[in-house]
Amino acid sequence: MKARARGVFACGMVFALPWAFAACDGGGGDARADGGLLDAGPDATTDLGPDAATPSGPSLVVAPLARLPYVEAGGGEVSLALELHNAGDAPTALTFSLSGDPLLALDPTVPASLGAGQLGTLTLRFAGSPTQHVALGTLTVGWAGGERTVQVVAVAGATGLPTAAYEPVLAAGGTPCGVGATVALPTAPFPHASANYTDASVRVFVPSGYRQHADHDLVLHFHGHNTTLASTLAGHSYEQHVCASGVNALLVVPQGPVNAASGNFGKLMSPAGTAALLDQVLVLLYRDGYVDVPVRGQLTLTAHSGGYLAVAANANAPDLHVAHVHLYDALYGSITAYQTFATSGGALRSNYTSAGGTLTNNQSFAASLAADHPEVSLSEDATLPALRDTASVVDYTPSSHNGATRYRNAYGDRLRFGSRRGVAGGRIELRSATAAGGTATVTFLAPRDEQRVGFVVEASVGTEPFRVVAEVASDAQSASWPVTGNAALRVRVRSRVDEPDVIAEASDAYALTPDADVLVVDAFERVLGGSYGARAHDMAVRVGVPLGASTVSHRALTEDGFELTGYRAVVWLAGDQSRDDEPISADEQLLLGDYLDAGGALLVSGSEVAFSLQGDAFLGRLGAGYVSDDAGSLVVGDAGALGGAFVDLGFGGPNAAYEEDFPDVLSAGMGADVLLRYGTGGAAAVGVAGRAVLVGFPLEVVDDDDQRTALTTALLAFATDS
Numbered sequence: 059m060k061a062r063a064r065g066v067f068a069c070g071m072v073f074a075l076p077w078a079f080a081a082c083d084g085g086g087g088d089a090r091a092d093g094g095l096l097d098a099g100p101d102a103t104t105d106l107g108p109d110a111a112t113p114s115g116p117s118l119v120v121a122p123l124a125r126l127p128y129v130e131a132g133g134g135e136v137s138l139a140l141e142l143h144n145a146g147d148a149p150t151a152l153t154f155s156l157s158g159d160p161l162l163a164l165d166p167t168v169p170a171s172l173g174a175g176q177l178g179t180l181t182l183r184f185a186g187s188p189t190q191h192v193a194l195g196t197l198t199v200g201w202a203g204g205e206r207t208v209q210v211v212a213v214a215g216a217t218g219l220p221t222a223a224y225e226p227v228l229a230a231g232g233t234p235c236g237v238g239a240t241v242a243l244p245t246a247p248f249p250h251a252s253a254n255y256t257d258a259s260v261r262v263f264v265p266s267g268y269r270q271h272a273d274h275d276l277v278l279h280f281h282g283h284n285t286t287l288a289s290t291l292a293g294h295s296y297e298q299h300v301c302a303s304g305v306n307a308l309l310v311v312p313q314g315p316v317n318a319a320s321g322n323f324g325k326l327m328s329p330a331g332t333a334a335l336l337d338q339v340l341v342l343l344y345r346d347g348y349v350d351v352p353v354r355g356q357l358t359l360t361a362h363s364g365g366y367l368a369v370a371a372n373a374n375a376p377d378l379h380v381a382h383v384h385l386y387d388a389l390y391g392s393i394t395a396y397q398t399f400a401t402s403g404g405a406l407r408s409n410y411t412s413a414g415g416t417l418t419n420n421q422s423f424a425a426s427l428a429a430d431h432p433e434v435s436l437s438e439d440a441t442l443p444a445l446r447d448t449a450s451v452v453d454y455t456p457s458s459h460n461g462a463t464r465y466r467n468a469y470g471d472r473l474r475f476g477s478r479r480g481v482a483g484g485r486i487e488l489r490s491a492t493a494a495g496g497t498a499t500v501t502f503l504a505p506r507d508e509q510r511v512g513f514v515v516e517a518s519v520g521t522e523p524f525r526v527v528a529e530v531a532s533d534a535q536s537a538s539w540p541v542t543g544n545a546a547l548r549v550r551v552r553s554r555v556d557e558p559d560v561i562a563e564a565s566d567a568y569a570l571t572p573d574a575d576v577l578v579v580d581a582f583e584r585v586l587g588g589s590y591g592a593r594a595h596d597m598a599v600r601v602g603v604p605l606g607a608s609t610v611s612h613r614a615l616t617e618d619g620f621e622l623t624g625y626r627a628v629v630w631l632a633g634d635q636s637r638d639d640e641p642i643s644a645d646e647q648l649l650l651g652d653y654l655d656a657g658g659a660l661l662v663s664g665s666e667v668a669f670s671l672q673g674d675a676f677l678g679r680l681g682a683g684y685v686s687d688d689a690g691s692l693v694v695g696d697a698g699a700l701g702g703a704f705v706d707l708g709f710g711g712p713n714a715a716y717e718e719d720f721p722d723v724l725s726a727g728m729g730a731d732v733l734l735r736y737g738t739g740g741a742a743a744v745g746v747a748g749r750a751v752l753v754g755f756p757l758e759v760v761d762d763d764d765q766r767t768a769l770t771t772a773l774l775a776f777a778t779d780s
Contacts, residue, residue: 116150116174118201119143126184126212128345131191133214137165137183140208142199144172150202154180158195161185162210172201184212190341192352209272211351215341216244222346227263227297229591230584231716235301236265240287241342245335247312250324257316259287262339263297263309264348267481267563273355275307275479276336280314280323282363282388287313294362294463295586299470302585304485304505304563304593305477307358310339314365321367329375336378356478358382362463363390363414370395373404381405382476386469387414387455387462393423401431406450407472409440414459424452440468441617442487442503445475457638464638467585480507483553483562485593488580489614491549491568493541498527498570501536501618502551509555513537516564518548529554546571546603548596566594568609569602576774577625578602581612581641581664582633582756589634590716597631597715597758604767605629605774616645622653627778629770632664633756634718641667647676654679654749659777661770663753668722681730681746685723689754691736692718694743699731700772706737707765714759722754733776748779 119142126138144150151171156164165181172178184193195210222239229235239262246258277300281290291297291311300309312335314323325331333354340352357380361369366385370392373383383399385408400406410420427450428436437444440453457465474485484505491500500515510532516524528539537551547570553562569578580598585591598609607629614620622628628650632641641664642650654660662680671677672684692711696704710718723740726732733751734743745751751773760766 113146115146115148116144116202117146118150118172118199118203118206119145120199120206120208122208123350124182124197124208124210125350126182126210129184129186129214130219131214131217132186132188134186135183136186136212137181139179139181140197142169142172142178142180144174144176147174149173153200155198156182156195156210157198158210159193161187161191161193162195162212164197182210187214190214190216190338192337192341194351194353209351213341213344213352215345216338219244219338219342219345222262222342224346227301229298229301230586230588231591233591234266235298235591236263236268238263238297243335243338243342245325245331245338247314247324247326252324252327253315253320253322255316255318255324257287257313259313260335260339261287261291261309261311262342263300263311264343265301265305265307265309265481268308268348269306269479269481270350271306271355271479272351273353274340274349275355275357275477276339277305277307277309277358277360277473278332278336279309279311280359280361280365280368281311282361282365283315283319283321284317286316287311290362293460294469296463296469298586298591299463299467300473302467302591302593303470303474303477304480304482305473306479306481307473307477308339308343310336314368319364321364323368326368327371329372329378332372332375333377354379356381358384358473358476360384360386360469361388362386363388363459366390366392373399374402383407384469384472384476385409387411387416387459389416389419389423391419393419396423397427400427400450401434405476407440407445407476408452409455409462409468411455411457411459411462414462420452427452440472442471442475442613443617445472446503446505461638464586466638466640467583470585475505478506478508480505480553481563482560483507483510483555485563486551486553486565487613488551488565488568488611489618490610490620491570492574492608492610493570493572496540496542496572497538498541498547498549498572499536499538500549500551500568500570501614502565503535504553507553507555509557510553511556512554513551514554515539516550516552517570519545524548524550541572544572544606546606548599548603564594567596567599569599569605569607571606571608574606574608575624575626576602576605576607576629577622577627578605578607578609578629578631579612579615580609580631582631582635584633584635584639588636589719595715597633597756600715600758600763600766601629601631601770605770612646615649616643622649622658623656625658627659627661627774628653629774630660630662631756631758632662632667633758634665635670636666637670641670642676651676651679659748659774660750661753661774661777662751663755663757665718665721665755667752668724668754678727680750680752681727682744682752683725683727685725685740687720687722689721689723689736689738689740689742691738692721693737694734694755695737697732697735697741699733700776703772704734704765704769707769708761709755710759711761713761716759718755718759724752724754733773743773745773745776747776749777751777
């Protein structure tokens, strides 16, 4: 098998591109023969070397997992023929032993030896079970060179377990998100003697890119009052949240009381009942080929509104291995159970709104936790670092009761930064990409991933493939490397995991230019309900590289203290961020206001900025007003102030980064000019010369690259009065 290049390199100069990197890990070591380049993913070309030769002496090859066929409870015995291969050039004797579940057995007819290159088989048997049962064992195969171990798994499922019809789940823009099935399970909350509900539906979701492990982390969600399973999934987009988070976990959402003001979840009000449901979900997924080892790992319990009662009933059960509890405007009661969880090592996240009825409980809970348990780290602001590193987060959410799960991607981001595993190294948050004095630096925030062994930074100029320019340790949050010249680069970060055949997902790609005086702020993180649903994007590259800009995440301004000082212009990319995404938050408005007062120039683009900020004084600082949410046109032309250079410029078309549905129609405030008009006549961009410009559609979705660059350059010149 060909293997990807791996490892750490030090100070190897790369001259294959029209600029030079000094690639250095900062820790010494020998220079790599390939000049410091590592495999940078699917768009990089890597010489993988010759195929491995036949091993000298005996060499046993056997699969590490023996997965016996699924059988229904009472269905009798099943068996599996396991293949053995001596891939070496000499014969070897063999020995076998099987330990574990007594219902597993090894057929006594086994090969005593294998000749060079010879294949053989042995048969594993599972006796079956009259009830649902998971049988686990370990097969040890001895040979002349040592021994190999094989995990053996067999499953008998509950009698009559129904067929599951899996269907693709799509994120915004039609992005594949995973597969889900709604199944009537015997272990569902209802029917149950405690109530007259009969709907046994349970939704099971497997996210795209899900990685198999020795156990499976699960997210169990309890919905609120007066809803159905279909309605809560559609209204809160829980599957899309899980997909966007990049968390490597299975989502389970049972139907509770149907359209009723009740928090009773029947069988699941007992930890034993909850364990039975989760175990049956894993058995179902084993039967259907989505899970190989149906063993529960860590559990995250989440609830919106009235679902808090069921979470409280299960949070402190040792056998459930509850690591995280997430409440969304749901802390109506059961305070003692939640205090016990938070003070016993559990990670608690609880948000609240002004009108949901949990404000007082949350605030008093936070005050009590801080006063009585100072050993428990507490944050009352749900920053991404706090979600990752703080034991308890109790935060106010300026949204509606139902918006508590949606506001700033709350449900997904709390899973993302509370997880121990990502689908492919964890969805990394790139925070900044800058270069000064011959040194480039990126900062980033990564969720935990127990298989991560380090980070690699990849960079590219023009259309060249990405190359690895730095590698840092798994606990790093920044990386630096020397650069020469002044070419604008594309940069991104990805995890390196301890599986050589896994290429981890990359972060967003940012523009980075040595000694840039223009800064792009990536304020686009909407992945729900908009037009773009992938976990990573390159919007800052599309706009920033032609400008010779560097890039910072909008979160780094308020969470990391990144300074705007020193940049002559800031380009704020809000994409289609809307009200619950906050295209420009109140704290960000203060920072941008100070920047404008100090003489800076600001160019803002986004299709929902004016809609979200209508009536806000900051909109006036941009020289703009809000007219309507839909221009009814995807074409703009120069209104005169830009010199007449743009005629019938299209955006949001088939060549765009994503579809644009509702571009804002603007009005020009006092002292402002209309810079662009839609084909339907409304103002598409307005601005105050030498200060600020607002564009009512995202600049990154201009169809043509050259036209996008020309338009952005002209708007920036107007904003800087240059």
